[in-house]
Amino acid sequence: MPELHEHVERIYAEVARRNPGEDEFHQAVFEVLHSLSPVVSKHPEYVDSAVIRRLCEPERQIIFRVPWVDDDGNVQINRGFRVEFNSALGPFKGGLRFHPSVNLGIVKFLGFEQIFKNSLTGMPIGGGKGGSDFDPKGRSESEVMRFCQSFMTELYRHLGEYTDVPAGDIGVGTREIGYLFGQYKRITNRYESGTLTGKGLTWGGSQVRTEATGYGTVYFLNEMLRAGRQSFEGKQVVVSGSGNVAIYAIQKIHQLGGTVVACSDSGGYVRDQTGIDVELLKEVKEARRGRVSDYAILRGDEATFVEHGRVWEVPCDIAVPCATQNELDEDDALRLAKSGCRIVVEGANMPCTPKAVKVFSESGVLFAPGKAVNAGGVATSALEMQQNASRDSWTFQETEVRLAEIMSRIHERCLTTADQYDRPGDYVSGANIAGFIQVADAMLALGVI
């Protein structure tokens, strides 16, 4: 890796010092700052106006108590977060994550990434993220509802279609968005559709939002293959996770002619050499809220479940991590490269560790980062906001065409920008620099705020 420019090195040291213990946030900042070294050399105006330093400090951080009563009558206390990171391009926009691992550092890393991702979509949305350390696993329907209502009872005052617009992420899907929206509507006495995205189709949601992150990931991958004069035909793919992003990535890969031979959850992975049966996977994960081990049982002889196994053991041509941050480490990367994997794209946010990314670059594995690859989810959220604002709703086909166009534009922007900064084919630099410049120029125009 080339050296950090002196200015960004100082900023990184300041971020590390002022945000102690927030390892994932440091990791995300380091990666972006690293890409920005050549930009700073060319554009002193970003140094003079402290744009990068301001970008690293959230505009507002909200932490709140979420008390609720479980089915046994016990009072439970969780912690809620919303980090409103940057609103230079539009209202804060980004998902809510409900998972026991959620803490301020995780929410800040996700919010920071979201700034550049949202900028790359070319749509008028700023960056933010939120969530809670609430664990929905094993909770009843009414416990999830009571939790969501308590969470929104505090958060509602910070939201609004012109202010901050949450959506889903890990542990938050249409069901949770429904309870959150219901409570927002009740407290405010306003049917403000544009305040949350990922809504159901009968109450203000957009076609394709459910599929958007997975589909968009595969559209981006398809652009990478096309740029290398290849296609999905005959390609074996491993996808990690089996949640919203993974399921629709698998579905689109199959539609385009590839074969997904394995997927996973936190209990292990399932290998299915003839290709994951996505309808069965949807039934198990979406309808029954089950595990991939249940999928393996129902699928019969075709499938093998490897308890606590690492899915990256399965040889493949393409790997698509779609579960969580830092789920693919240096050893996994070495194993993938050795088994013949040629392309890795991040469906999840920051799933590959920095050492894994280094292995990819040294072994000629083409790599593309989450903030470009998985931007189709938030882009379709912006399309949902557009439909809400005009009280319109578009067909599935129309919406999917727009998503495909957006992904193709993001891909193009990454490559063009990488070329401009003498890093041809480097999707990480391309995404970070292109995302940064648009936000930075808006921040310059808006003055020191």
Ligand code: NDP
């Ligand atoms: P889901 O909750 O639908 O699914 C998450 C999947 O990842 C599950 O299979 C889950 O397994 C697995 N997983 C989650 N945390 C862990 C962990 N700590 N260790 C092992 N496995 C884990 O979430 P999504 O599919 O929505 O999100 C997946 C990733 O994609 C996240 O990084 C998210 O930030 C990112 N993303 C999501 C977008 C969206 O629109 N939903 C948009 C852009 C990015 P288990 O059930 O066993 O926990």
Ligand code: 2IT
């Ligand atoms: O990480 C992400 O981009 C998301 N979880 C989706 C955010 C959104 O507002 O749709």
